[in-house]
Amino acid sequence: MGIHFGVDYYPEHWDKDRWETDAKLMQEMGVQVVRMAEFSWFKMEPKKGEFHFEWLEEAVALLDSYGIKTVLGTPTAAPPAWIIEENPEILPIDMQGRVRHFGGRHHDCQSNSAYREHIRRFVTAMSQRFAENPGVIGWQIDNELGNSHGDLCMCNSCKKRYQEWLEKKYGNIEMLNEAWGTAFWSQGYNSFSQIGTPLITAVGENPSAMLDWKCFCSDLIVDFAKWQADIIRENCPNHFITHNYMCFDNKVNYYDLGELLDFVSNDIYPAGNWQKQPHQPDYEMASCQDVVRGYKKQPYWVMEQQAGIAGWGTMGRAVDPGQMSAWAMQSVAHGADCVVFFRWRACAMGTEQYWHGILGHSGRPGRTYEEAKKLIHTFTPHMDEMQGSMPAPEVAIVHSFRQNYALDIQPNHPDLHYVEELQIYYRGFYEKKIPVDFVQGMDDLSGYKLVVAPLQYLMNPELEQHYMDYVAQGGHLVLTMRTGVKDEHNLCMIDRELPGKLGDICGIEVADYDCLFEKEGSVLFGKNEYPVEKWADIITLKGAKAIGEYGTSFYKGTPAITENGYEKGKVWYVGTEPSKELVSDLTEYLAKECELTKLGSAPEGVEMMTRENAGQCWLFVINHTEEEKVYHLYGNYKMLEGEKQDFLKPYEVQLFVRNKYGRTN
Numbered sequence: 001m002g003i004h005f006g007v008d009y010y011p012e013h014w015d016k017d018r019w020e021t022d023a024k025l026m027q028e029m030g031v032q033v034v035r036m037a038e039f040s041w042f043k044m045e046p047k048k049g050e051f052h053f054e055w056l057e058e059a060v061a062l063l064d065s066y067g068i069k070t071v072l073g074t075p076t077a078a079p080p081a082w083i084i085e086e087n088p089e090i091l092p093i094d095m096q097g098r099v100r101h102f103g104g105r106h107h108d109c110q111s112n113s114a115y116r117e118h119i120r121r122f123v124t125a126m127s128q129r130f131a132e133n134p135g136v137i138g139w140q141i142d143n144e145l146g147n148s149h150g151d152l153c154m155c156n157s158c159k160k161r162y163q164e165w166l167e168k169k170y171g172n173i174e175m176l177n178e179a180w181g182t183a184f185w186s187q188g189y190n191s192f193s194q195i196g197t198p199l200i201t202a203v204g205e206n207p208s209a210m211l212d213w214k215c216f217c218s219d220l221i222v223d224f225a226k227w228q229a230d231i232i233r234e235n236c237p238n239h240f241i242t243h244n245y246m247c248f249d250n251k252v253n254y255y256d257l258g259e260l261l262d263f264v265s266n267d268i269y270p271a272g273n274w275q276k277q278p279h280q281p282d283y284e285m286a287s288c289q290d291v292v293r294g295y296k297k298q299p300y301w302v303m304e305q306q307a308g309i310a311g312w313g314t315m316g317r318a319v320d321p322g323q324m325s326a327w328a329m330q331s332v333a334h335g336a337d338c339v340v341f342f343r344w345r346a347c348a349m350g351t352e353q354y355w356h357g358i359l360g361h362s363g364r365p366g367r368t369y370e371e372a373k374k375l376i377h378t379f380t381p382h383m384d385e386m387q388g389s390m391p392a393p394e395v396a397i398v399h400s401f402r403q404n405y406a407l408d409i410q411p412n413h414p415d416l417h418y419v420e421e422l423q424i425y426y427r428g429f430y431e432k433k434i435p436v437d438f439v440q441g442m443d444d445l446s447g448y449k450l451v452v453a454p455l456q457y458l459m460n461p462e463l464e465q466h467y468m469d470y471v472a473q474g475g476h477l478v479l480t481m482r483t484g485v486k487d488e489h490n491l492c493m494i495d496r497e498l499p500g501k502l503g504d505i506c507g508i509e510v511a512d513y514d515c516l517f518e519k520e521g522s523v524l525f526g527k528n529e530y531p532v533e534k535w536a537d538i539i540t541l542k543g544a545k546a547i548g549e550y551g552t553s554f555y556k557g558t559p560a561i562t563e564n565g566y567e568k569g570k571v572w573y574v575g576t577e578p579s580k581e582l583v584s585d586l587t588e589y590l591a592k593e594c595e596l597t598k599l600g601s602a603p604e605g606v607e608m609m610t611r612e613n614a615g616q617c618w619l620f621v622i623n624h625t626e627e628e629k630v631y632h633l634y635g636n637y638k639m640l641e642g643e644k645q646d647f648l649k650p651y652e653v654q655l656f657v658r659n660k661y662g663r664t665n
Contacts, residue, residue, distance in 0.1 A: 003069060003338055004384070005376045006339070009022070010344070011055070012037075013348070022345070022363075023068065025359075025365060025369070027066040027067060033070070034071070035073060036072060043055065044075070046082075060133060071136075071137065072130060072136055073139070074139065074228055076119050076141075078107070092152040093109075093197075095151040111158045113157070123232065124231055130236070131235050138239045139236065139239055145225060146221060147246060150251065162195070162213070164192075176195075177189060179208060211490040214409075218252045221251070229260050229261075240262040240263065241260075242265045245292055247267075250401055264296050266304075267342070268331070269310045271306060273315055285330060286426075286607060287426045289333075290436055291438040299335045301338040304341075320650075321367060326622050330609075330622055333611065341372060343355065345357050382618070389612055391610055391611055392610070394594075394597060395434055397454070398452065400440060407457055409490070413517060416577075425587075429587055432587050433602065435609060441453065441463050445470045449594045449596060450478070450590060450596065452477075457485050458486050459485075459502070461501075464501045468566075473567075474569050476569055477570075483499035484500030503542065506544060508542055508559070511540060512538040513536060514553065516533060520532070522551035524550075524560075531579050533577045534576070534577040535575075535576055536576050537576065544573070545562065546558075561574050603629055608621055615659065616659060618655060619633070619635075622653050627650060629647075630647055639655070642655065
């Protein structure tokens with residue numbers, strides 16, 4: 001029997017005489033695991049070298065007696081005040097040269113050697129203390145690495161580490177000057193020691209330098225995590241190590257971070273007060289789950305799954321009855337083997353007083369508890385069966401942190417955002433009930449019928465050749481506007497027209513373009529005209545055929561979407577940002593051309609997703625709306641959970657299974 005459901009628990013926030021009541025309620029709910037201690041450094045070490053793990057051992061033992069295991073978090077996201085008093089230099093510096101002070105969290109510089117020595121002392125003591133504890137099964141390193149560190153840290157320690165990183169990368173200062181294009185604005189350097197952290201300038205920034213800075217920050221965070229992981233692995237060889245990611249968040253390259261973890265975890269809050277709508281659209285939530293699965297190409301955990309109202313000073317919307325269950329099972333459908341709800345009980349103190357959990361402030365079970373209890377008891381047996389299984393999509397979307405970094409630095413259009421562009425294409429497949437993987441460009445693409453690679457802004461010869469080989473061997477590839485614009489150092493390509501060498505497989509050239517700033521364009525595709533936004537590549541055909549053309553501006557009637565056969569494969573080029581309606585029809589066209597498998601048909605708001613192992617395929621059908629919905633499956637499935645096939649109640653989750661050899665179970 002695996003571990004599939006849990007809660008994030010903070011026993012240090014409550015009187016000890018409450019702990020057993022919590023453990024009993026958790027057991028009745030079906031909780032199998034808790035995460036604890038990721039913000040408890042002061043309680044465990046109130047003074048340097050004075051360790052107090054007894055309270056945590058008592059909590060772990062109590063929970064274990066109720067059949068609940070523990071994942072421990074290293075509390076390095078919130079060093080206590082006595083550390084700051086001893087080593088104030090660990091406080092981070094922002095881009096304006098200001099110190100970010102104690103009183104919140106993430107008030108630390110991850111390059112600082114004094115801070116790392118505090119971490120070495122504490123994590124060594126903690127991991128040794130719990131290495132043989134039967135209630136502990138694993139560790140979460142720190143918490144949401146990169147969160148709150150958007151423009152941090154710019155201190156002298158980071159400056160020195162950055163200079164060393166650059167010298168290792170470039171070898172000599174002449175190579176750096178060439179790669180950064182420092183001939184512009186007299187920005188040349190005589191030595192690496194002249195290079196600083198990117199503090200705020202009088203005006204402008206060097207895009208190549210900023211790209212290296214972002215890559216350095218990512219490498220520093222990965223090194224910071226490895227610093228802790230190495231200690232834990234030495235002392236706790238039988239425990240797993242994970243970290244809680246934040247979907248597409250782009251401070252740290254999650255692919256790199258994943259290499260030192262046993263599996264990745266994710267934190268997802270669909271109804272936070274920061275969302276654009278009352279809650280995050282279901283296709284965006286699904287894309288978040290799929291990209292997290294792609295970071296290690298294996299099942300993952302959700303370490304923080306929203307259970308109630310989310311908010312700090314202001315709050316988001318209430319979670320409708322059934323909505324929490326739909327979100328949780330969406331995580332499972334996309335590859336989560338375990339869902340941990342945040343949090344067990346709403347906190348009465350501190351910044352997160354209004355971040356609600358399974359229990360409210362009173363600690364009395366209510367509708368959220370009862371809903372979670374029903375969900376867990378219903379789906380745990382099925383999750384035992386499907387543990388380790390994975391979706392098996394025929395379509396991949398290419399995702400890259402470096403592309404994201406570069407377009408953050410120079411978005412080209414003020415409203416162009418890399419992840420949103422990926423999600424535009426993702427939505428087209430999602431709503432056609434066609435599952436999707438996220439991959440890196442240099443991954444093996446041969447197993448996919450179709451690869452969509454939006455905004456391939458940075459390009460190098462290896463990636464160009466990789467795409468060309470994929471298509472030559474029979475692959476189908478979609479490329480888009482702003483492909484091949486820059487080299488790997490973020491300098492503009494000058495050897496040929498866009499999209500560079502990839503123009504050979506696209507059968508096009510792009511010698512001109514239009515930034516649709518405060519302007520809307522249109523594209524004719526099939527028999528319809530659709531609005532388009534943000535960009536218009538003005539395309540010259542060099543062997544390709546136009547399957548869509550512009551309907552506005554001086555380039556009216558010229559190609560906007562093209563198709564080209566190349567050896568055994570085919571390439572499509574989309575020269576603009578398509579509307580939802582255009583993407584929908586273009587996806588339908590691609591599905592027919594590539595013979596893609598659809599799971600079924602359903603209206604907007606209804607999700608379909610599968611997980612598979614060697615013998616079985618499980619199909620989830622989830623209604624993300626407060627309305628009744630009708631759907632239809634393609635294929636012969638047996639219903640495992642649900643009231644009536646083809647019909648969904650509001651927020652209902654239905655589960656089906658089929659034998660992959662053609663028989664239902």
